[in-house]
Amino acid sequence: MxxxxxxxxxxxxxxxxxxxxxxxxxxxxxxxxxxxxxxxxxxxxxxxxxxxxxxxxxxxxxxxxxxxxxxxxxxxxxxxxxxxxxxxxxxxxxxxxxxxxxxxxxxxxxxxxxxxxxxxxxxxxxxxxxxxxxxxxxxxxxxxxxxxxxxxxxxxxxxxxxxxxxxPEDRDRFIEVFKGELTPNREELCGDCQRRWTENPLRILDCKAPRCRELVSHTTPVADVxxxxxxxxxxxxxxxxxxxxxxxxxxxxxxxxxxxxxxxxxxxxxxxxxxxxxxxxxxxxxxxxxxxxxxxxxxxxxxxxxxxxxxxxxxxxxHRVLDVPVVAVLPLGHEAAASALSLTVQLIEGGLRAPAEVTGRSLKAGLKWANKIGAAVALILGESEIEKNQVLVKDLREGTQEAVARDAVVEMVRRLVGEGDK
RNA sequence: GUGGGCGUAGCUCAGGUGGUAGAGCACAGGAUUGUGGCUCCUGUGGUCGGGGGGUCAAAUCCCCUGGCCCACCCCA
Missing domain, CATH: 3.30.930.10 (Bira Bifunctional Protein; Domain 2)
Structure with a gap:
């Protein structure tokens, strides 16, 4: 692999x-x-x-x-x-x-x-x-x-x-003072600080070794110089x-x-x-x-x-980012599929997150899926709904459902998931 | 860099004394016709880190090699 x-x-x-x-x-x-x-x-x-x-x-x-x-x-x-x-x-x-x-x-x-x-x-x-x-x-x-x-x-x-x-000029001056103060204890510095002594003395201030820290704590701060x-x-x-x-x-x-x-x-x-x-x-x-x-x-x-x-x-x-409500769109049958996708667009325009079911599974399996992805609401769109130009709005948390006129769906769902009062 | 630990299904792991792999979870489908979360059934899924050696036979024994994790070290 x-x-x-x-x-x-x-x-x-x-x-x-x-x-x-x-x-x-x-x-x-x-x-x-x-x-x-x-x-x-x-x-x-x-x-x-x-x-x-x-x-x-x-x-x-x-x-x-x-x-x-x-x-x-x-x-x-x-x-x-x-x-x-x-x-x-x-x-x-x-x-x-x-x-x-x-x-x-x-x-x-x-x-x-x-x-x-x-x-x-x-x-x-x-x-x-x-x-x-x-x-x-x-x-x-x-x-x-x-x-x-x-x-x-x-x-x-x-x-x-x-x-x-x-x-930079101050820093050069500081390094002189700093080294002067440390010289008596120079050998006590850790191996890396020995190298820093010549390469990059300022970094000695940042050393995490306990002994180095202690030695450094008694030196004059840069700001004083x-x-x-x-x-x-x-x-x-x-x-x-x-x-x-x-x-x-x-x-x-x-x-x-x-x-x-x-x-x-x-x-x-x-x-x-x-x-x-x-x-x-x-x-x-x-x-x-x-x-x-x-x-x-x-x-x-x-x-x-x-x-x-x-x-x-x-x-x-x-919490604010992760816990956004999800609306699952579940079409039943071929005719419903296209209609479901256009419904999805309406929902998206309404500021909702609304993935549609596209694998062609049964309503039962579709609802199972909706539940697993954490959907708060499922919208069911079958032949009878299309005939009446309605959508079945199911509140997955309450277990209730209601047939709603197509034009009113977005507002209805927004209210259900609590987007309405924002 | 030093020391220790772990490696088996997507995940968490089980597989005394060698007999060519399992569970739970997850995923998929179903439990009669268009209804979820519980339950039950079924299914998908693994070159057991890689290579080599031995053995009738190895995930399991031996060797080699890469990988990951945790400390310390180092560092931003």
């Missing part, structure tokens, strides 16, 4: 309904804030990610799906979305359009990682990017959009954690969020796995899943586009891990 590639998965009904609903909700909310969807290739030149995400990062150093195409060009399946947005911004001259540009995206990303609960090698992200605005207000808007979206899904326990990474400008910026962001009553927690040790972030960085965690399970991550990246050869265009954005998001979706949302 041929099986799916490790780290990928089949999303089957009814779970697929949740994905569709989450994505629809994202479009609705982000659209409202003025973010238009940008649809990008899933593969890009490898160099794009090396230059943006950063050579020393885990993503680039060991997690990319990189391969040579038939002409030997090195391509990579995108491990994240922002790099592609930046590339497209430059390549399509989006800087010539009214600024700032608000863009959203969703779709699969690929990272070759060790498998673990809630983590896949092909996973989906939903993200937005606000390009061409460097003010704290821009950051606040992006966080507000995020918060609004999560709230629309019914979340009330998610926490936004925030940190100030400073500007940053320039006045960076400090003012992020402080303003925090204040802006407070005014909007968006709860945030300051996390002095928060760093991200991508090199391009500066100043504002943030994550969303679910207390239910534990602090290690990040559902969303993002931050500001004012140098990304210029580093790629474009003009200086500041930007900020985030990406939500859709797989994890759906994992922790509130019951209220799941």
């Amino acid at each position: 041929i099986r799916k590639v490790k780290g990928t998965r089949d999303i089957l009904p009814p779970e697929s309904r949740l994905w569709g609903a989450v994505e629809a909700e994202a479009r609705r909310v982000f659209d409202g804030f003025g973010y238009d969807e940008i649809r990008l290739p899933v593969m890009e030149p490898t160099e794009l990610f090396v230059r943006t995400v950063g050579e020393g990062t885990d993503i680039v150093s060991k997690e990319m799906y990189t391969f040579a195409d038939r002409k030997g060009r090195s391509l990579t399946l995108r491990p994240e979305g922002t790099a592609g947005v930046a590339r497209a911004f430059i390549e399509n001259g989006l800087g010539q359009r009214p600024q700032p540009m608000r863009l959203s995206y969703m779709g699969p990303m690929f990272r070759y990682e060790k498998m673990q609960r809630g983590r896949y090698r092909q996973f989906s992200q939903i993200g937005i990017e606000l390009l061409g605005a460097s003010t704290p207000q821009a950051d606040v808007e992006v966080l507000l959009a995020l918060h609004t979206f999560l709230k629309a899904l019914g979340f009330d326990d998610l926490v936004i954690v925030l940190n100030n990474l400073g500007d 940053v320039s006045d400008e960076a400090r003012t910026h992020v402080d303003a962001v925090a204040q802006g969020l407070e005014v909007l009553e968006i709860p945030v927690r300051v996390a002095p040790r928060l760093v991200r796995g991508l090199d391009y972030y500066l100043r504002t960085v943030f994550e969303v965690i679910s207390p239910a899943l534990g602090e290690d399970t990040v559902i969303c991550g993002g931050g500001r990246y004012d140098r990304l586009i210029s580093d790629l050869g474009g003009k200086v265009v500041p930007g900020i954005g985030f990406a939500i891990g859709e797989d994890r998001l759906i994992d922790v979706l509130p019951d209220s949302f799941k």
